[in-house]
Amino acid sequence: MSVNWSKYSAPMAFYPLAGRLIPWFAVVAVVLMGVGLYMGFFVAPTDFQQGESYRIIFVHVPAAWMSMFLYVVMAIWAGVGMGLNARLSFMMAQAIAPTGAMFTFLALLTGAMWGKPTWGAWWVWDARLTSELILLFQYAGVMLLRTSIDDMRRADRSSAVFSLVGVVNVPIIYFSVQWWNTLHQGASVSMSTGSKMAATMLMAMLIMTVAFWLYSIAVILARVRCIVVERDSLPVWDEKPAVIQEAVEAR
Amino acid sequence: MQWGSASEFFAMGGYGLYVWTSFLATALCMLWEVLALWRRRVAARAEQRAALLGGMDETAT
Numbered sequence: 292m293s294v295n296w297s298k299y300s301a302p303m304a305f306y307p308l309a310g311r312l313i314p315w316f317a318v319v320a321v322v323l324m325g326v327g328l329y330m331g332f333f334v335a336p337t338d339f340q341q342g343e344s345y346r347i348i349f350v351h352v353p354a355a356w357m358s359m360f361l362y363v364v365m366a367i368w369a370g371v372g373m374g375l376n377a378r379l380s381f382m383m384a385q386a387i388a389p390t391g392a393m394f395t396f397l398a399l400l401t402g403a404m405w406g407k408p409t410w411g412a413w414w415v416w417d418a419r420l421t422s423e424l425i426l427l428f429q430y431a432g433v434m435l436l437r438t439s440i441d442d443m444r445r446a447d448r449s450s451a452v453f454s455l456v457g458v459v460n461v462p463i464i465y466f467s468v469q470w471w472n473t474l475h476q477g478a479s480v481s482m483s484t485g486s487k488m489a490a491t492m493l494m495a496m497l498i499m500t501v502a503f504w505l506y507s508i509a510v511i512l513a514r515v516r517c518i519v520v521e522r523d524s525l526p527v528w529d530e531k532p533a534v535i536q537e538a539v540e541a542r
Numbered sequence: 543m544q545w546g547s548a549s550e551f552f553a554m555g556g557y558g559l560y561v562w563t564s565f566l567a568t569a570l571c572m573l574w575e576v577l578a579l580w581r582r583r584v585a586a587r588a589e590q591r592a593a594l595l596g597g598m599d600e601t602a603t
Contacts, residue, residue: 333545336544337555342556342557343556343557344554344557344560344561346554346557346561347560347561347564350564350565354568390575393571396571397567397568397571401564401567404564405560405564506572510576513583514579514582516583517579520587521589
């Protein structure tokens, strides 16, 4: 059986599909968060250097990864929107920005909570922290640019260009701990050298990351559905037939 | 497990303030986002229904 995926690029077909998917992503996300928190607090051992403060890693690293990952995904949708002139792609990009911004904010906040006991400072103007702060401004910029332009097509394209240009900051954030002499510790998990963490710590962190990822999908799909309704105020896709009937009769 | 008691767990080896602030802030942000989306959806659908029923009854939300 072959599925015609391109069919779902139309908001009308995508809308009910997204609605059916949201509960699954949400339920699995909640379950994995429970498992991840249990492992993070009750299975993972105390860190020999940082004591219990290291447990912040179980929200800090997933939030920071999501902040970068969502930015790239947002830029990809923006690029697809520009290339194919596809409205749904622009709506996806629009829906990703607030969640990405939230995770960027959380990465910075939990970072400050970790920085204070380990470095003695809430904030330092270090390459990693500074580039992550710039990422927060980029998300804010994308969202403000959109709201400041009334014409929807121009708003879509302008914010798409802005997000695409800003993608250069993502590798800068990621490699900042290698390129500059930073106070921020290096990568705990790397593709070349593997993990430097205890297996249970790593497992808890990865489970939390998957949970955050599924949470993001659920929330973003829910937001896309709102955007579809807001933008195309007329055809009602999941309205009760009786209401539509009533409306038709009223005309 | 490394916790002898509940108070030891909440103290987090003296780092309780930092650890719990991080986790609580994350939880609150997520809950707030879900709630905000819920409200946004209700508002969008109410507006949509009003547009659909427009002319007949402006307050049909």
